[in-house]
Amino acid sequence: MTNVYIEGIGMTKFGKFIDKSMKQLLVEASIEALEDAGNPKVDAVFVGNFMGGSIGNQEILGALVANELGLGYIPTAKVEGACASGGIALRQGIMGILSGEYDTVLIAGVEKMKHASTADVTQAINAAMDNDSNEKQAGLTFPGFFGVLANRYFYETGATKEHLAMIALKNRENALNNSLAQFQKPTTMEEIMAARIITSPLGLFDCSPTTDGAAALVITRKKGAIHIRSSAQSSGPTQMQDADDLLSLPAVRESGRLAYEKAGVGPEDIDVVEIHDCFSMTEMLAIEELGFFNKREGWLAVEQGRTKATGDKPVNTSGGLLSRGHPIGATGVAQMYQLVQQLRGTAPNQVENARLALAQNLGGTGSYSTVHILERL
Amino acid sequence: MKVYQCDQCEYASVSNKYRCPSCGTGKLQERDVSSRGSVYSYTDIHIAPAEFAHLAPYTVALIQLEESKAKVTVRMDGNVQIGDMTELDHVEDGAYIYRKC
Ligand SMILES: [Zn+2]
Numbered sequence: 078m079t080n081v082y083i084e085g086i087g088m089t090k091f092g093k094f095i096d097k098s099m100k101q102l103l104v105e106a107s108i109e110a111l112e113d114a115g116n117p118k119v120d121a122v123f124v125g126n127f128m129g130g131s132i133g134n135q136e137i138l139g140a141l142v143a144n145e146l147g148l149g150y151i152p153t154a155k156v157e158g159a160c161a162s163g164g165i166a167l168r169q170g171i172m173g174i175l176s177g178e179y180d181t182v183l184i185a186g187v188e189k190m191k192h193a194s195t196a197d198v199t200q201a202i203n204a205a206m207d208n209d210s211n212e213k214q215a216g217l218t219f220p221g222f223f224g225v226l227a228n229r230y231f232y233e234t235g236a237t238k239e240h241l242a243m244i245a246l247k248n249r250e251n252a253l254n255n256s257l258a259q260f261q262k263p264t265t266m267e268e269i270m271a272a273r274i275i276t277s278p279l280g281l282f283d284c285s286p287t288t289d290g291a292a293a294l295v296i297t298r299k300k301g302a303i304h305i306r307s308s309a310q311s312s313g314p315t316q317m318q319d320a321d322d323l324l325s326l327p328a329v330r331e332s333g334r335l336a337y338e339k340a341g342v343g344p345e346d347i348d349v350v351e352i353h354d355c356f357s358m359t360e361m362l363a364i365e366e367l368g369f370f371n372k373r374e375g376w377l378a379v380e381q382g383r384t385k386a387t388g389d390k391p392v393n394t395s396g397g398l399l400s401r402g403h404p405i406g407a408t409g410v411a412q413m414y415q416l417v418q419q420l421r422g423t424a425p426n427q428v429e430n431a432r433l434a435l436a437q438n439l440g441g442t443g444s445y446s447t448v449h450i451l452e453r454l
Numbered sequence: 455m456k457v458y459q460c461d462q463c464e465y466a467s468v469s470n471k472y473r474c475p476s477c478g479t480g481k482l483q484e485r486d487v488s489s490r491g492s493v494y495s496y497t498d499i500h501i502a503p504a505e506f507a508h509l510a511p512y513t514v515a516l517i518q519l520e521e522s523k524a525k526v527t528v529r530m531d532g533n534v535q536i537g538d539m540t541e542l543d544h545v546e547d548g549a550y551i552y553r554k555c
Contacts, residue, residue, distance in 0.1 A: 187484055195501075196503065196504040196507065197504075199501070199502075199503040199504070200503045200504050203503050210469065211468065211469075211526070211527065211549060211550055212527040213547055214547055214548035214549035215514055215527050215528055215529040215550065216499060216502060216506040216509060216512055216514055216529055216549070217499075217503075217514045217527055218502060218503060218506075220499075220501070221497045221499045221514055224497030224498075224499070225495045225496060225497045225514065225515075225516055226495070227497075228495045228496060228497060228536065229494065229495035229536070232495070232536050273500075274498070274500050276497045276498065276499045276500060276501065277497050277498040277500075278497075279497075286474060316469065316527070317527055318467070318469075318516060318524070318525045318527040319467055319469065320525075321476070323494065323495060323516065323525075363516045390486055398499040417526070429546055443464050
């Protein structure tokens with residue numbers, strides 16, 4: 078129990094916004110969250126961001142937010158944890174409140190990627206791998222890691238590329254109902270299966286897109302309707318060749334275990350889930366690692382439609398990273414945006430009477446993971 | 455092929471660490487083993503970052519070494535399948551380039 082509450086949420090549309098700066102996106106989401114929270118006094122700001130420096134030449138994001146919003150000379154910081162930057166920023170805010178230092182904290186996450194070339198973005202994303210290694214020199218890429226996992230998963234289970242396509246299709250169908258999602262065009266199994274290969278067996282629809290966007294939260298010790306029941310974080314191997322079990326993401330497993338333990342609940346109690354589906358294969362492994370389904374049996378649950386919005390364990394009702402979009406530093410915060418809406422009863426793909434919600438945010442090829450469990454009071 | 459083997463438990467890795475991440479107490483000892491191993495899994499990379507774009511498409515494989523618990527990530531050319539026997543061909547810019555054997 079953290080006794081920290083989410084009081085306000087904000088999020089920009091996700092997509093391509095060439096005419097908006099990273100600062101504009103940050104400010105837009107933050108103002109919406111502050112207004113939603115009733116404009117409380119803010120004691121600190123934590124911003125999740127990954128490549129603002131490398132492809133945008135813009136840092137000091139915390140101070141930018143405080144100044145643009147006129148929050149005063151309060152402490153701020155940017156938090157970097159690759160694709161888990163947003164989840165870790167939220168956790169830093171929670172820690173700040175738990176320490177007694179702050180009462181109310183603004184959390185924001187942002188990324189602006191669409192202005193850069195694919196080669197430059199791919200290069201920047203590779204900063205989230207261990208670059209001083211024979212593995213990097215071999216030419217392993219970020220998507221490549223999940224391609225290697227997928228081929229092994231197929232080898233050890235009855236799963237095929239179609240099961241990954243089912244995940245991609247499910248998340249696209251969910252995004253169709255989410256007006257803030259990047260992809261709003263319907264697709265089909267045939268189109269997904271026939272799409273060009275990025276890194277075998279993963280095709281275009283198995284990989285999250287590059288995205289511009291921001292999301293924000295106001296968290297506070299003042300009791301409210303949405304309680305952060307637990308916050309947990311773990312690290313994992315930074316190289317594929319160091320994985321003890323290639324079909325495990327230890328950071329996801331351990332952060333999930335800690336979050337359940339702190340919250341005093343189990344995977345069976347969770348009503349709605351946002352999972353870090355940077356690739357369709359990542360969602361497959363994460364639903365197993367978080368205990369929703371047995372190891373190496375997640376594909377059966379996918380086949381049975383159990384993770385659809387209408388299933389018994391709805392995963393990524395927002396559309397997930399695959400179809401809501403993946404502005405890297407914003408993703409962990411955007412997951413909370415969707416879950417708070419689920420608990421308020423106002424979400425796209427609303428799960429009836431949702432009371433307990435779980436978000437899992439992954440950084441690197443399993444290097445970082447955060448899990449937050451929310452409850453409606 | 456150099457591997458680092460824990461002196462207290464089964465753990466082994468191709469990269470050295472301050473202490474054994476598995477048992478938490480052991481020290482890793484450098485050991486020379488055969489480069490031979492079987493393909494544990496692989497991917498054919500079609501979209502590569504700028505520095506590897508001239509090689510694409512290329513295969514990256516994870517090799518389970520025969521004489522150690524350690525696995526090693528390597529680059530290969532052409533068709534590979536899980537279970538194929540492989541060995542080191544040469545080292546190039548710090549990368550292990552493997553071939554089938
Ligand atoms: Zn050991």
